Amino acid sequence: MxxxxxxxxxxxxxxxxxxxxxxxxxxxxxxxxxxxxxxxxxxxxxxxxxxxxxxxxxxxxxxxxxxxxxxxxxxxxxxxxxxxxxxxxxxxxxxxxxxxxxxxxxxxxxxxxxPKLDSDTASTEAMERTMTAHFGRRQLSKKKHRA
Structure with missing residues (x-):
C-alpha cells in the first residue's frame, strides 16, 4: 500500500x-x-x-x-x-x-x-539763398569776388 x-x-x-x-x-x-x-x-x-x-x-x-x-x-x-x-x-x-x-x-x-547749370554754379546759388534766408542779407561767395 x-x-x-x-x-x-x-x-x-x-x-x-x-x-x-x-x-x-x-x-x-x-x-x-x-x-x-x-x-x-x-x-x-x-x-x-x-x-x-x-x-x-x-x-x-x-x-x-x-x-x-x-x-x-x-x-x-x-x-x-x-x-x-x-x-x-x-x-x-x-x-x-x-x-x-x-x-x-x-x-x-x-x-x-x-538753361544748363554746372554743379558749382547750382551749389553756389543754393548756398547764397540759404545764407540770405538765415542771415537776412546776401553773402557773396569768394568766387563772385574773383570773377
Whole structure:
C-alpha cells in the first residue's frame, strides 16, 4: 500500500506541477492579451489623432489653394489693368506729343529752352539763398569776388 500511496502522491505532485504550469501559462497569456489590448487602444488613439491632423492639413491645403486662386485672379486682373493702361497710354501719347510738336515745330526738343547749370554754379546759388534766408542779407561767395 505504501507503494500505491507513493504513486498517488507522485501523481498528485505531477498534477499540481502541471496545474502550476498551466496557471503560469494562463497568467502569461492574460498578460500578453492585456498588452495587446493596450497596444490596440494606443493605435486607435494614434489613428484618431492622425485623422484629426489629416483633416486640419486638408483644411489648410484648401485655404492655401483658395488663396492661390485669389492671387492668380488678382494677378490676371493686374495684368489686364496694366495692359489697359498701356493701351490707353498708347492712344494718348501720340496726341500729347502731337500737341507739343504743334507748338514747337515738327522736330521739337522740349528741353531745348532750359538753361544748363554746372554743379558749382547750382551749389553756389543754393548756398547764397540759404545764407540770405538765415542771415537776412546776401553773402557773396569768394568766387563772385574773383570773377
Amino acid at each position: 505504501s507503494n500505491q500511496r507513493h504513486e498517488e502522491h507522485e501523481k498528485q505532485l505531477k498534477a499540481e506541477e502541471k496545474a502550476a504550469q498551466l496557471s503560469q501559462q494562463r497568467k502569461n497569456i492574460q498578460k500578453n492579451f492585456n498588452q495587446s489590448e493596450q497596444r490596440i487602444l494606443d493605435l486607435e488613439q494614434e489613428i484618431e489623432s492622425l485623422r484629426k491632423e489629416n483633416k486640419a492639413l486638408s483644411t489648410q491645403i484648401k485655404r492655401f489653394q483658395e488663396r492661390l486662386a485669389s492671387y492668380k485672379r488678382d494677378d490676371n486682373l493686374a495684368k489686364e489693368t496694366s495692359k489697359s493702361f498701356a493701351d490707353q497710354l498708347a492712344d494718348v501719347k501720340p496726341t500729347l506729343l502731337g500737341e507739343v510738336n504743334e507748338h514747337k515745330g515738327p522736330k521739337a526738343n522740349i528741353t531745348a529752352d532750359v
